[in-house]
Amino acid sequence: MKLSNEExxxxxxxxxxASLLNAISRAFTTAINLGQIIGSAIRRIISKSxx
Numbered sequence: 001m002k003l004s005n006e007e008x009x010x011x012x013x014x015x016x017x018a019s020l021l022n023a024i025s026r027a028f029t030t031a032i033n034l035g036q037i038i039g040s041a042i043r044r045i046i047s048k049s050x051x
Contacts (some may be wrong), residue, residue, distance in 0.1 A: 002013075044050055
């Protein structure tokens, strides 16, 4: 199906979808976890102790 130029202009994009919110949430969680891992590694290096 081909759309005319007038029909193409009237197409509006979707709003914020659930998958977009899920991806943002996962990125935020991953960034926090990465920060915890790096902070723990720095603390172990400074205190020269390992489990």
